[in-house]
Amino acid sequence: MGHELKLVTLLLFLSLLSVPSAEAAILYHKWEVKYEYKSPDCYQKLVITINGQTPGPTIEAQQGDTIVVELKNSLRGTPWFDGVAGVTQCPIVPGDTFVYKFVVDRPGTYLYHAHYGLQRANGLFGMIQVSLPPGVSEPYTYDDEKSIILTDWYHKSTFEQATGLLSIPFGWVGEPHSLLIQGKGSFNCSTPGIAAGLCNATNPECSPYVMTVVPGKTYKLRIGSLTSLEALSFEIEGHNMTVVEADGSNVEPFVVKNLFIYSGETYSVFIKADQAPTRNYWIVSKVVARNSTTPNGLAIFNYHPNNPTTTPPMVPPVCPAWNDVEPRLAQSQATKARQGYITPPPEKSDRVIVLLNTQNKINGYTRWSVNNVSFNLPNTPYLIAVKEKLHHVFNQSPPPNGYDHRHYDIFNPPTNPNATTSTSIYKLQFDSTVDIVIQNANALPANDSETHPWRLHGHDFWVMGYGKGKFNIHKNPKKYNLVDPILKNTVSVQPYGWTALRFRANNPGVWYFHCHIEYHLFLGMGVVFEEGVEKLGKLPPSIFGCGDAKVSP
């Protein structure tokens, strides 16, 4: 089972279980996190950097290595709060240093990012690339490799965004914003009404990102999306891409003209520099699944030795329509485990949990809910509350195992839009096999069902199937892919559709499962699974210090 490389608080899950193997290396990283003024899309804004960069440094390792990140929170004096309020640890306060130590026990492409509030949206993220150990070969060859991270970028501070989301009337994060490719975008500085002196179209910080390739060579390109909101279509003008990896799993290769990528996902694709080498080409990211006015993100695919800053001669390619679900679903369904690298799923599950995704109101505030419960994290981390038997910390009754399948109309706004809020969690029997069906529905406005990328912490899951309309627990599981399902950690659920996944509850801990859209998670779109916490040893002091997890000696 793959070790989870997703990040909480300022950074990484503290691995409570992994122990380094004898041969592997220990790789030390020393990071300083602080605020700096940057102009990633020509518009000057406070950004959180790691060692002066955003995206942060890429961590490169070999399978089996131990990565140690000594993270100094130098958001000093600024009233900033850094923490995974409530799941596995208490926050890291400014000035503090936290040491994350974990073994990378699976090769592949992963992302790290802040995991509290809207922090991620402020620039605190990067990529982790894990290669195979010496003597072990990948199932493919290529000439060189590259990587990029795709993001969206907003000019309001995360405080302003959060205040709007928590207000009546609801203050949406708003358009226009920018799409960034490897941290660079281009806002239109002529937009009326922006404050003088903040936007400078000629600032070199917002010159387009350039990826230089040598004609005839084949590249492995690692692509990660850490958008706060947007689902993206990514393409390189005139070049097909062969998908070979998704979320760290080898994929049975398939060719696409454009790659759909959802927040939290990673892919590796092969690109051959096989077009006319006398010119440059556009790299494009485009918003899909939302009717957005945000301009496409643009970067330059530069054929050496052309001038890397020369704008490609053609207009950027026309990307897929934002509301065409079919090709998105087709890509998801095409993403299967590579032959020879299949880990078959258990044939049956011990438990099925159906999670209805709805947009709701609570006391007039807009929220997102799962089975009509909008999630609230407690102040005391669940891990501590469960281990130390602090029953008062969270609601001990289980959350709903499903919804009113017979009567609920997923194609229309909820007849009763009001949801409840809870801190209750799903307790899973240790080592049992669990099926999760994520059922999409209509949001609050009519004719609106959004796309949600759901991420599970602590596990990879098999993607058992996708479907349209209402999931039928009697019929649909019969068509589950038991042959070659891909193992992923993030999966999309399309409008008015469902996605089924399966995992073994064999990683002792407390694990967040949530929509990876920053603003949806912030508004309650998540659940928590607990399994085998009683098997854990003494919890480390470094995760304590908040809520009821304050102890005096």
Added chain:
Amino acid sequence: MGHELKLVTLLLFLSLLSVPSAEAAILYHKWEVKYEYKSPDCYQKLVITINGQTPGPTIEAQQGDTIVVELKNSLRGTPWFDGVAGVTQCPIVPGDTFVYKFVVDRPGTYLYHAHYGLQRANGLFGMIQVSLPPGVSEPYTYDDEKSIILTDWYHKSTFEQATGLLSIPFGWVGEPHSLLIQGKGSFNCSTPGIAAGLCNATNPECSPYVMTVVPGKTYKLRIGSLTSLEALSFEIEGHNMTVVEADGSNVEPFVVKNLFIYSGETYSVFIKADQAPTRNYWIVSKVVARNSTTPNGLAIFNYHPNNPTTTPPMVPPVCPAWNDVEPRLAQSQATKARQGYITPPPEKSDRVIVLLNTQNKINGYTRWSVNNVSFNLPNTPYLIAVKEKLHHVFNQSPPPNGYDHRHYDIFNPPTNPNATTSTSIYKLQFDSTVDIVIQNANALPANDSETHPWRLHGHDFWVMGYGKGKFNIHKNPKKYNLVDPILKNTVSVQPYGWTALRFRANNPGVWYFHCHIEYHLFLGMGVVFEEGVEKLGKLPPSIFGCGDAKVSP
């Protein structure tokens, strides 16, 4: 000895010592702290409110009462950090509720405010008014009482301010800003270059504050200053003021036309509505001690039954020149304990500490220093570090007891501008009498010596004397006021001058002593005193949770 009502973290010192007396009341307050958009000076900005207000609610109590404030930090999801990094407790994290409980053992006027980073500047403050118990009379009579808080107000977020202060080149908080009277000011919305839609001169939130009085009546007006930066002159057009209280102590009354008030100070003054009752009058606050372009703050002194919104017919009064030190010093020297309410100081002190105030550089960054040491708070609160003998938390060697008095030229920029930084603290012998002399000097630019209001936590001190030039330890103490010195908690030090104060180190704890200018404190202008921590019982769990003060059960 007066219980300290200054606030740390989001709010109040947790009283570790006080126990309620049998007769007194217990007053419960339930506060919710959150972000809201407000336009206090017509310019819309995120503000921190308490129960929707800034200034926050006024706490009214009688001497001997116990005040319980149950504070819910609802800065939810916003990456916000709330704490007194390092002195007496760990931060309160969002979502957490912290209960402050303390006995108000002295009557008078006090202020509460956030005490971390630049939080206070964001609106989180209010007033505490403690009256005498039944049967005990004040030494004066009046018809009614009023209160106002004076502040300055900046449009950059505290994050932007902090990033500027910690940058090379130094990013000063900048002009123009606004002066607010009881939370209301008036920015010039025609200022070029401001973003569209943010400034609205007709927003009712920024209509001038109105204080309505009845002709012929005498008012006790409690005035507090919580400016982030500015020293102020306060006056009411055509009305004299009689000063009767300062920082909670009764003052031998004296009459002023304008009151100089420094950040952190409180005064009570008597004002008689004895002018022509057919019109309204201006209430004015003006920047002194800095050559500022910030317009005066204006409010309306409304004679009932005139229309409260009618602008006074005359131009606002001309306030004192910003750079005239003499009247400021004269007011300070006139502020003495009221006859019949004198607590005489010990005639001699056991120890004298001289604190030279200088502006310096550390690695090219601008800092403020005391005896060439720019203060750095450790992550682990001193109180915990001292009590639990965590010697590694801070530098155990004592900070300098003075400076090179013989050779240091206080009238010129430092010949060597470089300072050092340290976490070391002054350990005071319990129950000893300590003299502190704050010696002002020239800042980094030539011909510039600033005014600093120094505040001591945990104690009131006697103000023994003020002087110009370099303090002479042999001559000046002979002229100390041993007869009727005022007891204060905040005292000003004028340009190129000195101020001497005396206190008894009889309050077990760790106590911050610092310039109350938010930006100076932020840049290192403070020291810490420790006394008698060994006398404290077990520390409460609620103050733990950061740095090395993380404990697992």
